[in-house]
Amino acid sequence: MKRIGDVIKEFPIRPPTEATRGEIVVAPRDEVKCPICQDAGYLRNDVPTGHRLFGQVTICVCRERELQDANAESLRKLSNLDVLSHLNFETFDMSVPGVEDAYASALDYAQNPSQRWFFLFGPVGVGKTHLAAAIANYTMSSQKVSTYFDEVPDLLDHLRATFDPNLGTGYDERFQLIRDVGLLVLDDLGTENATPWAREKLYQIINHRYVEQLPTVITSNVDQKKVDDRIMSRIRDHRLTHYVEIDADDYRRPGDPRKMRRSGRRT
């Protein structure tokens, strides 16, 4: 194995900047992809002994780009949004009665989620999951916000599992990741059949995000009396939460064919 000092000596010298003022010794070759670093990914600084940058390496722009792409990839994996990428604002079914305001509010929130919560309440089948996923897809792709989307029952399963191959993390790391993620979307709050342990974990996540005012989207279709009081009291804080309710009466008008067509847990 080579010593680190010898490895560094093999890196090309960084082109001179005001800080380093050195000599360019990089000779571009046809077969290399990056003429700056000769594909080494790093550049050593051409500075005299004793200079604060002596012996240090600088990351090359080509490697920096690679790392950014890798970050975007792990962000995408984390999000759970792969299978929901088609649920965006463009594909939302605006013909469902009573959804216009919810759509406008969701789009508004997606464009500026900082320090706010978005709570979407309404019956099954009006597109709550679609709007929540649209917000998540928007913040992740347009605003590069780290985003995590999960149905509450699945989230609790994921927390219970000792290791999540999707995230490549153990419990503590995963709990923190979800608790602190840039935007957390919790779909179907209240449908979980939670053990006291899971209820406590869910409360800890929600309370942490409440205290830190971290952007959070929550959807629910159940009687709010069924939801943990401690959680509901935080959701009801109107200083924090933009509360949107899709009117069930609008949607459930007699003879609406959409009622017959829609099924499944994702709403």
Ligand SMILES: [Zn+2]
């Ligand atoms: Zn390079």
